[in-house]
Amino acid sequence: MSSSNNSNINEINEPLKLQGIRGIIYDGFKYLHPLKKTILFQDGQIKEFNDDRGLEDVLDLPDDVLILPGGIDLHVHGRDVFDIFPGEQGDQTYKEDSYTLSLALAQGGTTHAMCMPNLCKKIITLDDYQKQLFWINNELSHRKKPIIPLSMYALIEPGSSPLIDNAMYKLLWNTFGPTNFPNDEEVKITLMNYGRKSGSEKRRWVTAHCETIADMVKDKNIPHHMQRPKMAAINAVRIFLEAAREYDFHAHVAHISSTEEVDIVMEYKSKGVSTSCEVTPQSLTIDYEIFEKVTGxxxxxxxxxxxxxxxxxxxxxxxxxxxxxxxxxxxxxHTTDENETGISGMPQASTEGQLYLEQLTQGNITLQDFVWKRSITPGSILEKELGLKKGKLEKGYEASLTLITLGKKSRFNNSEILSRCGWTPYENFNFSNTIEGVVVEGVLYSQSALQKLRNK
Ligand SMILES: [Zn+2]
Known part of the structure; x- marks a missing residue:
């Protein structure tokens, strides 16, 4: 490959293993100097930064494309379960498998994701955990190897204790039938087992879905958002963080949906409790009042x-x-038929980076905020908890990048959505920016290459 300026990355419509990439780089702290710089890769890692031009197998990007650290998404629902093949009981690969998941994530600018354990097999023992990690990351007889690496949460169920040393744990409270807690008090009792007070040396990472059982309104005739009022989330966050304060584990609040929850997290941070939280693009983009109007x-x-x-x-x-x-x-x-009958959850992977960049365009965040929330902070969480080296543009870190063009409009039809479920709530949306593609461990996937991979 020549190192001449490629006017359009989408002309590269096959995955392309690179020796390096050259362009305008923003690493989350500053733009690197001089204006264009070369990042060289070796064995899927960042080897060095230099000012060389004209090297073989170094892709020279157009001047409007920006190189960012690869996006990381610590909350996705994969559908592959170890030892369960298509058509067998419990199989959900008709709506996603790890390969289609990886394509959808790359489409939204993500280069690593963490999968949730609400599956038909419980991921509780080290054996389950290792089998599941192997299954979701490798080629199988019925599907190809995912193009991005995937991590996995281990499951907390009523009365359980941590059985895996280096795992991050997920508590689903009352949102997953097989592990639902009988009441909110039992949640706190179980969390005691995950704290340092129960004898573990390490402060364990626990992510919780926070909605109390006591605050649910059991009336199928009222709208979904009234059956699960905001107070359920607010009260659950307080129970969860109070448990973290008493038992000493790291409490990560999943998908924050109100400022009241953010305030509680801030309050406990100021008390010295180890805690953090996350938000989703849908909570910032759509609400129940505008949903039908803006999505159609x-x-x-x-x-x-x-x-x-x-x-x-x-x-x-x-x-x-x-x-x-x-x-x-x-x-x-989920398939549109499933959503039509009232199942919870929406496809979001294919449009994730685009929607968060919209926050930048609207002036609600800076590019630095975007890179920290999307890459650097989740990367440092993965480094501390799992020993992975991702989300940073530094020597020795994974050579995974997100390539964007600010101010270049983009959109997706449902037919272009790479999640197998084949739809997005945002088909009507014109994104203000474009995710041109990703580099995953030194391999470039442009949007056109991703579309072609779906059909293979
Ligand atoms: Zn979830």
Missing amino acids: LPLVWGQQNPPLRSYTDRLALILKQNYIDIYVSDHAP
Whole structure:
């Protein structure tokens, strides 16, 4: 390959292993100097930065394309389960498998994701955990190897204790039938087992879906968001963080949906409790009042837990997002038939980076905020908890990058959505910016290459 200026990355419509890439680089701290710089790769890692031009197998990017650290999404729902093949009981690969998940994530500018354990097999023992990690990351008889590496949460169920040393744990509270807690008090009792007070040397990472059982309104005739009021989320966050304060584990609040929850996280941070939180693109972009108008879809397709909140709640959350540690997607692929019948969760992976960049265009965050919430902070979490080297543009870190063009409009039809479920709530949306593609461990995937991979 020549190192001449490629006017359009999309002309490269096959995955392309690179020796390096040259362009305008923003690393989350500063733009690197001189204006264009070369990053060289070796064995899927960043080897060095230099000013060389004209090297073989170094892609020289157009001047309007920006190189950022690869996006990381610590909250996605994959559908592959170890030892379960298509058509067998418990199989959900008709709506996603790890390969289609990886394509969808790359489409949204993500280069690493963490999968949730609400699966038909419980991921509790080291054996389950290792089998699942192997399964979701490798080629199988019925599908190809995912193009991006995937991590996995281990599951907390009522009365459980941590059985895996180096795992991050997920508590689903009352949102996953097989591990639902009988009441909110039992949640706290189980969390005691995950604290340092129960004898572990390390402060364990626990992510919780925070909605109390006591605050649910059991009335199928009222709208979904009224069945699961905001107070359920607010009260659950307090129970969770109080448990973290008493038992000493790291408490990460999943998909924050109101500023009141952010305030509680801030309050406990100021008390010295180890805590953090995440937000989703849908909580910043759509609410139950505007959903039908802006998506053109029935509101039942926007059902999720915690539910979409009001217009006022959403605007307040947009203004408070800088107190939120990380950006995730809560990508939950279901077929349109399933969403029509009222299942919770929406596909989000394919449009994740584009929607968060919209926050930048609207002036709600800076590019630095975007890179920290999307790459650097989740990367440092993965480094501390799992020993992975991702999300930073530094020698020795994974050579994974997100390539964007600010101010270049983009959009997706459902037919272009790479999640197998094949739809997005944002088909009507014109994004203000473009994710040109990603580099994953030194291999470039342009948007056109990703489209071609789907059909292979
Ligand atoms: Zn989720």
